[in-house]
Amino acid sequence: xxxxxxxxxxxxxxxxxxxxxxxxxxxxxxxxxxxxxxxxxxxxxxxxxxxxxxxxxxxxxxxxxxxxxxxxxxxxxxxxxxxxxxxxxxxxxxxxxxxxxxxxxxx
Numbered sequence: 001x002x003x004x005x006x007x008x009x010x011x012x013x014x015x016x017x018x019x020x021x022x023x024x025x026x027x028x029x030x031x032x033x034x035x036x037x038x039x040x041x042x043x044x045x046x047x048x049x050x051x052x053x054x055x056x057x058x059x060x061x062x063x064x065x066x067x068x069x070x071x072x073x074x075x076x077x078x079x080x081x082x083x084x085x086x087x088x089x090x091x092x093x094x095x096x097x098x099x100x101x102x103x104x105x106x107x
Contacts, residue, residue, distance in 0.1 A: 003051045009072035010084050014100040016040065018072055019055045027055060068094035075105035 007015045016027050023042035040055040054066075071088050073081035088095055 003049060004054060004066045005051055006054045006066045006069045007072060008069050008084075008088060010074060010077070010080055013072040013074040013081070015055050015072045018070065018098055018100070019053045023053055066093055068096065070096045070098055072098045072100050075099050075102045078105075 007019050009015050019025065019040070019042050020027055023044045025042040027040045027042060042053045042055075044051050044053060069088060069091075071085050073085060075081075085095075085097065
């Protein structure tokens with residue numbers, strides 16, 4: 001797998017929802033801690049390039065063959081999200097940050 005994008009973040013931030021939305025898949029999960037115990041993968045095509053979206057249970061599981069990562073940050077728990085985001089950035093891969101639960105954080 002050459003074109004791997006890992007979707008990472010703290011538990012219950014909507015990683016699988018993001019993967020399902022982007023890839024139009026129906027990966028299963030639940031809304032309790034540590035549901036993703038193994039990597040789930042969806043495949044999308046971008047301009048003829050096959051890209052594998054990997055949903056991981058946390059940032060510590062990033063694989064070295066990823067081309068970049070999408071970090072899903074929880075807006076309702078900014079301190080924890082920023083802490084794990086720093087860990088993701090330290091790995092050295094390009095990172096896209098997706099802010100989730102913003103509507104909940106505003107309340």
